[in-house]
Amino acid sequence: MCYLFFYEKGVDSMIKKxxxxxxxxxxxxxxxxAENLPNDTKEVPFEMRVKGKLxxxxxxxxxxxxxxxxxxxxxxxLIAEKPFYSHSFGHYIDALEEIKDVILNETEELEI
Amino acid sequence: MSNSYKDVMNRKSSIMKxxxxxxxxxxxxxxxxxxxxxxxxxxxxxxxxxxxxxxxQNVGQTPLIxxxxxxxxxxxxxxxxxxxxxxLKDEASNISGSFKARRAAMSIHQAKKLGYKxxxxxxxxxxxxxxxxxxxxxxxxxxxVQECYDSDGIGQPxxxxxxxxxxxxxxxxxxxxxxxxLFYEFLMILEETKYFNASLYSPYGIMGIETLxxxxxxxxxxxxxxxxxxxxxxxxxxxxxxxxxxxxxKAKAFETKxxxxxxxxxxxxxxxxxxxxxxxxxTGHTGFGIPFSTYPDRSDVPRSAARxxxxxxxxxxxxxxxxxxxxxxxxxxxxxERGPAGNISLAAAFSLAQTMRSxxxxxxxxxxxxxxxxxxxxxxxxxxxxxxxxxxGNPLLEKPGKNIIFPSSGxxxxxxxxxxxxxxxxxxxxxxxxxxxxxxxxxxxSELKTTTEHISILLEEINESQK
Numbered sequence: 220m221c222y223l224f225f226y227e228k229g230v231d232s233m234i235k236k237x238x239x240x241x242x243x244x245x246x247x248x249x250x251x252x253a254e255n256l257p258n259d260t261k262e263v264p265f266e267m268r269v270k271g272k273l274x275x276x277x278x279x280x281x282x283x284x285x286x287x288x289x290x291x292x293x294x295x296x297l298i299a300e301k302p303f304y305s306h307s308f309g310h311y312i313d314a315l316e317e318i319k320d321v322i323l324n325e326t327e328e329l330e331i
Numbered sequence: 332m333s334n335s336y337k338d339v340m341n342r343k344s345s346i347m348k349x350x351x352x353x354x355x356x357x358x359x360x361x362x363x364x365x366x367x368x369x370x371x372x373x374x375x376x377x378x379x380x381x382x383x384x385x386x387x388q389n390v391g392q393t394p395l396i397x398x399x400x401x402x403x404x405x406x407x408x409x410x411x412x413x414x415x416x417x418x419l420k421d422e423a424s425n426i427s428g429s430f431k432a433r434r435a436a437m438s439i440h441q442a443k444k445l446g447y448k449x450x451x452x453x454x455x456x457x458x459x460x461x462x463x464x465x466x467x468x469x470x471x472x473x474x475x476v477q478e479c480y481d482s483d484g485i486g487q488p489x490x491x492x493x494x495x496x497x498x499x500x501x502x503x504x505x506x507x508x509x510x511x512x513l514f515y516e517f518l519m520i521l522e523e524t525k526y527f528n529a530s531l532y533s534p535y536g537i538m539g540i541e542t543l544x545x546x547x548x549x550x551x552x553x554x555x556x557x558x559x560x561x562x563x564x565x566x567x568x569x570x571x572x573x574x575x576x577x578x579x580x581k582a583k584a585f586e587t588k589x590x591x592x593x594x595x596x597x598x599x600x601x602x603x604x605x606x607x608x609x610x611x612x613x614t615g616h617t618g619f620g621i622p623f624s625t626y627p628d629r630s631d632v633p634r635s636a637a638r639x640x641x642x643x644x645x646x647x648x649x650x651x652x653x654x655x656x657x658x659x660x661x662x663x664x665x666x667x668e669r670g671p672a673g674n675i676s677l678a679a680a681f682s683l684a685q686t687m688r689s690x691x692x693x694x695x696x697x698x699x700x701x702x703x704x705x706x707x708x709x710x711x712x713x714x715x716x717x718x719x720x721x722x723x724g725n726p727l728l729e730k731p732g733k734n735i736i737f738p739s740s741g742x743x744x745x746x747x748x749x750x751x752x753x754x755x756x757x758x759x760x761x762x763x764x765x766x767x768x769x770x771x772x773x774x775x776x777s778e779l780k781t782t783t784e785h786i787s788i789l790l791e792e793i794n795e796s797q798k
Binding site for chain 1: 335336399400403404407449472473474479480482486488491492495498501502503504505506507508509510511512515516523524600602603604605655656659660663664703704706707708709710711712713715721722723737738739740741
């Protein structure tokens with residue numbers, strides 16, 4: 220009974236087929252990478268992230284197959300459902316307000 | 332067929348041949364060189380063909396504006412009678428927001444003409460959005476391969492924004508971690524899809540910019556009765572400068588000085604995972620500008636059509652803080668809010684104008700769009716979050732990756748010279764152990780815009796220093 224309960228919950232929380240997701244894949248392990256890399260880069264794998272439509276229902280962390288927007292199939296670990304952009308205009312920086320004052324003060328009586 | 336790094340790289344030339352529809356072997360000659368002008372000519376387009384192809388795609392014919400208040404601001408710090416007039420070619424008004432649309436228009440046209448179903452471009456910059464936008468317009472599939480994240484999965488905000496733009500135009504974006512193996516993934520994608528390699532470095536990519544140089548020269552001539560005295564190009568892969576200079580010559584502006592400007596990122600390694608997010612400029616910097624000038628054939632085609640040392644009269648550097656400062660000034664004094672990476676040559680112009688007479692004309696030949704991530708505020712706060720100190724002072728003391736120093740007065744915004752002979756020497760080091768024929772020497776002289784006698788002297792100096 221208990222098993223079934225968890226199983227059903229698992230199915231419900233699964234990300235459905237055709238949903239837009241993001242996957243992650245290691246393209247080259249650190250020992251397979253190009254020569255002449257700086258040490259810090261050589262120590263880490265070469266990784267890829269790409270988005271597309273999930274081909275079969277799956278959970279986060281599963282190895283899945285997706286169809287990308289150019290209709291390519293790509294496999295990898297499912298890392299995000301409903302991926303979105305969160306880049307912004309950053310937070311407040313004093314120095315940026317200060318240069319504004321410098322420019323405006325120095326150009327108050329410009330001769331054109 | 333193995334897809335190991337080594338095996339894919341070994342298939343490079345056959346993959347390239349298929350993905351470019353151009354056999355580069357026909358341009359090779361005996362010795363170290365190749366026939367550059369033949370390559371540019373036999374690609375089959377004249378300047379007027381290029382103009383037509385671009386106009387059909389809503390590309391080019393951008394406004395050219397005199398920045399009167401910014402010029403006056405620079406003049407304030409110049410000796411009496413000095414302080415040139417600065418003009419800006421507002422390339423941000425191109426479809427997709429940058430001059431890269433000019434290059435993309437040609438790649439897309441060529442891909443379509445040769446019957447490819449789609450295009451692939453290896454780029455983390457504005458070129459991606461340009462290719463994606465014009466591929467959308469042409470009904471071609473598009474894949475953009477970009478270097479985006481460090482090993483902690485932290486994405487550079489500017490590159491994330493480029494990915495967003497590409498996806499907005501329906502492209503697939505493959506986001507990679509730091510490293511030159513981007514080229515390996517790019518080759519595998521070309522091999523898998525059989526799409527066209529929309530390289531920035533093909534003859535088409537460079538011809539696309541010739542119209543920019545041509546427009547600058549003819550518009551200034553029409554309005555002012557003279558050609559510009561100086562045109563400043565932000566320099567990274569070298570295509571912007573090469574194409575612009577070729578366009579100026581096609582307009583017969585032979586006396587116009589062509590200046591390269593890059594952001595000084597010395598001390599930061601471009602293939603370093605740790606340094607990746609320490610920089611506030613993802614292009615237009617010395618990390619691309621110097622290696623691509625001194626060894627153009629490192630690009631994603633067998634022979635790069637971008638060969639900036641053939642055309643460059645001077646190479647100047649500005650620091651990150653100065654470019655942010657001028658980005659702010661452009662908005663506050665001229666009402667143009669533009670992306671910082673497009674304003675590198677503008678920062679250089681502000682300083683160079685002070686060394687020129689007040690009736691002389693400088694043209695800054697690009698600007699780019701701005702937005703979330705791709706904005707001075709996004710970059711400065713991202714840097715600050717990674718421990719980079721932000722302050723006002725003398726920008727020439729800036730240490731990339733450690734601090735960003737904004738000029739505490741416009742008077743302190745100064746460029747630095749990068750001596751051309753230093754670049755020529757680095758270039759020649761690739762050939763210093765080879766027997767060079769007379770033909771080789773004359774090829775090297777055209778490559779480095781100098782004489783064969785000068786090449787001999789530089790080679791002797793290299794040999795002396797290697798003893």
